[in-house]
Amino acid sequence: MSVTSPAGPSQATVETIKQKARLLSIYSMMSTTAAGSGHPTSCMSAAELMAGIFFYAMKFDPKNANSNNDDRFVLSKGHAAPVLYSALAEAGVFPVSRVMTLREFSSELEGHPTPRIHGVDAATGSLGQGLSVGAGLAIGARMDKSDTRVYVLLGDGEMAEGQIWEAAEFAGHYKLDNLTVIADVNALGQSEPTMYQHDMETYRKKFDSEGFATEVIDGHDVSAVLAALDRAKAAKGRPQAILARTIKGHGFAEVAGKMGWHGKPFSKEQLARAIAEQGGTPPVVPPDPGKSYERKPLPTPPEFPAAPAPEYEAGKPVATREAYGFALKRLGSVNPHVVAVSCDVKNSTFSDFFGDAYPDRFCQGYIAEQNMISVGVGLAARGKVPFLDTFACFHSRAYDQVRMAAISRANINLCGSHCGVSIGEDGPSQMALEDIAMMRAVHSSAVLYPSDAISTERLTETMARRPGINYLRTSRPKTAILYSKDEKFPLPGFKVPRQSAQDKVTVVGAGITLHEALKAADQLKSQGTAIRVIDLYCIKPIDGKALAEQIKATGGRLVTVEDHWPEGGLGEAVLTALAEAGAAPSKFKLLAVNGMPHSGKPDELVDAFGISARHIVDAVKEVSQ
């Protein structure tokens, strides 16, 4: 439906788009009034912009709404969902009647957009994330040498979010000229006017400074909107920002430009007056026939052949973080969809092995973790298989983005290196001690925590095949290789590197603590006590029944040990899995980092904070009594 002409829009086109804008505004009001909740005024400020984007600028096939051959749209101000649904309906993605089911339990048209419907690539509604998603779609298109253009509608309130400026600097730096920002500057937030209100010059300066081709327009002047969209499309070498001065509640004088109308639907009487003010009678929308529309299927990562087997020198310790780098490079050789982004730590997480081998599929994310995660969501929406890395602790910077990625049903893979106190001298700011808790509490996530190079390699490959959010926790210290290169690591699953019929206690660890558990097993053996040691390389999901059998074999006596806070980590995951399998341990001790750590040598810290072999030996004795 792209009708752009080099000569600029004709008057007839302008009139057509005006009519579309009027419909989008009216449908937005009608649907929110029907729902009894929602944000009509936030839709009304954007009606002309949305009409211009969808019915003038975008190359868009309503029957194939997320096609990599066409343009893409991201509604960053997700609370304006009704205006998006109205545009999708008016374009023919689903009937207009469906818009009137907004926010109902049985409707896929939610209060904020989710990718349950065609035409939505990523969930929005946590503000300030959409420009990063758009940048991911845009840089993915560039990798594909596609002429896809990406349009992102921003609200002005959300431009207070730092992530917007992370995305803007990213787009500017990479000269993403296939990315157009349209900012709906309606000057009113939820609780107060926005920081800059209608100071368009400040917004202009901000986008200018990021390297955008920037212009300020009247967002309710359709001719101006269309002309700006034309100029954006013609811009070369840099992203574009169309900064539109708008009025919240435009088109209904009772509320237009007034505080106190955020997130409030109109009464039926107000709705009638608003439609009258827009010069028409209410459109007749038939009742929606129900749940017959095709819902967008959940995406799955593309298939690929097995990666070459890992090769490691026998007896030579390798850090799991380094094995991740090798694995990613090997994966790159068999899966052309794999791409990677790193936040200025590629030489510590070792994704530089991949980046050096496949520079066209690697992207420097600089120190901007929020943007990296949401760029990954955009890349995934284009069918890429993104691997996104930083120090494990700094993924906490982007927890909201990971949460939203799960709501987006995105297939993204995260690697967090340098977990726990075992990093040593750098101190607590660089130690991830909450990442297992954080990543477990993500819908349909997998949380993987390998203890050697072989398992790291195999799990990295598994991540590329598994839908959803996959998290790999890697460690800084070099550790011994435990498994042969042909070993399999299914999800869920665990390994039992030490076992005998005489085992008194089961000790479950992963990463550095597995190696401490093995040391403890040796010490205890020399004292005549056998223990079972479990490598819980997959902390989520856990097969509670299989685990329960192991613990039962040791009389229900269990010690868990982890380089993490006690809350929400490996120990709690194990306990819950056992309890749900009806097999609570008879005696139990959870070892975890037991105080605020500080700088020191890795071994000093592992011991001082309660998770070394010595503590495991003591705990085994305690639960054996």
Next chain:
Amino acid sequence: MSVTSPAGPSQATVETIKQKARLLSIYSMMSTTAAGSGHPTSCMSAAELMAGIFFYAMKFDPKNANSNNDDRFVLSKGHAAPVLYSALAEAGVFPVSRVMTLREFSSELEGHPTPRIHGVDAATGSLGQGLSVGAGLAIGARMDKSDTRVYVLLGDGEMAEGQIWEAAEFAGHYKLDNLTVIADVNALGQSEPTMYQHDMETYRKKFDSEGFATEVIDGHDVSAVLAALDRAKAAKGRPQAILARTIKGHGFAEVAGKMGWHGKPFSKEQLARAIAEQGGTPPVVPPDPGKSYERKPLPTPPEFPAAPAPEYEAGKPVATREAYGFALKRLGSVNPHVVAVSCDVKNSTFSDFFGDAYPDRFCQGYIAEQNMISVGVGLAARGKVPFLDTFACFHSRAYDQVRMAAISRANINLCGSHCGVSIGEDGPSQMALEDIAMMRAVHSSAVLYPSDAISTERLTETMARRPGINYLRTSRPKTAILYSKDEKFPLPGFKVPRQSAQDKVTVVGAGITLHEALKAADQLKSQGTAIRVIDLYCIKPIDGKALAEQIKATGGRLVTVEDHWPEGGLGEAVLTALAEAGAAPSKFKLLAVNGMPHSGKPDELVDAFGISARHIVDAVKEVSQ
């Protein structure tokens, strides 16, 4: 030690500062070489800037280094810790010998600064947070009508973090002219050159657009540094940014301006050459006598008299989020240190009750959660008692900042409203389902989850008295009042609103699920089954022994139910507390949100996602079998 003169620095002063800079650079090199790790080159780029700040601009008493009467300094680029320690030592806060214990297990001089030492207000090392902390210190000083000035040293790599721009817009908007940014633009990141390298003009434009008085200088020209600091001090009505072009590794030609030297100490031979290049012999630093230095005590919130008792109309339901607003206002009347910040949701979280009553102690944070949390850390460092609110799900935006606040030993109070599926129509982007997991995994945190207005009020007051990170989870729906206004809610603690000698099963809930549990108890009673219902208003800490007695009284049969993901939430917290008390439940069922929710009415969703009274009744029957 402020020696600023209106006539500008004398040549003698310039020479003195040059000498100080040389010492700071040399001590930084010596200490990192001694430690065998650390970031000497990141210190060397900042030596002249640090010398100018500490020995020329700042009003600073080394014997009272965090005084509210003097100026404050925040090292945002925390990896340059050695240059800060060198400055503090040279100023007399501790002996220079102590700097040479850098990164040792027994030293409080950690790899990145923490407030274990005098002169540090907040932990840094997760980049991009220091300007927000500085803004908090600055706005706190303004609230106190103090002439404190705040200096923040930024690195250029961290200026890619969006939070820097959240802080900049905040400082610009509030015209914090007592805040000076000094940016050490050395052009080199860890793994690559920075995004803008030495493009000083782009940085200038960016700070200009945020309303700063901005200038670009040569950061190694001491005269220029001192003159810029003078001009900053004289600036009125806006914050200032001194953008200093510097060379990473300045003063040692072998490494200066070269990639590959991030986070690498010099060999002893290199150190000798570097010191020789700086024109001197190595300073003689005596061995450090050991652990005799006074460590900074942990802060405690100021004491205050009891707040007026809550008053609610009997039988009238009140949302806990609204009770929070009442509580905060009441607290404000008895505790002058209480301040509040809200991220454009004060009319939803109800902190506007406080803001309307105490406008001088309330601050609009706009939609920038990261900045809000770190501003809170700065406010707390000035002795304020900050309450920081947004929707519970959006605290996930600032998890890294909360993590760093814990390392900062900050006393901050967070309120997250609109938790769980019980918010209804707005959909999953607005539903916090991971906040309990996230906040539990914060060192020394308290996680509070009230079920009625009275407990909300009492817990809010308790937060203002408790050191550390306190999190209050409030709900959107109105709920019945359960307790009398004189009821006490100690931490740890729980209430047992339903109990009898015949109880078959214990059901633990909180918030909306407690009310569902009470409904379930009524239904079961009518069927002849008695259950015990526990209101776990304090999810962290938990008194496992006391809880175990309750569960033991019901035959070890336990059901937990929560409006949260299963991972890391109330259920796991209870299980772990019981297991550690040696009292694992005999039969157990964890009810939690069991699928990705969507829009719908609150009751529909609570039922559809497995946490309504109906599900509790079924679970009770299941564990009773």
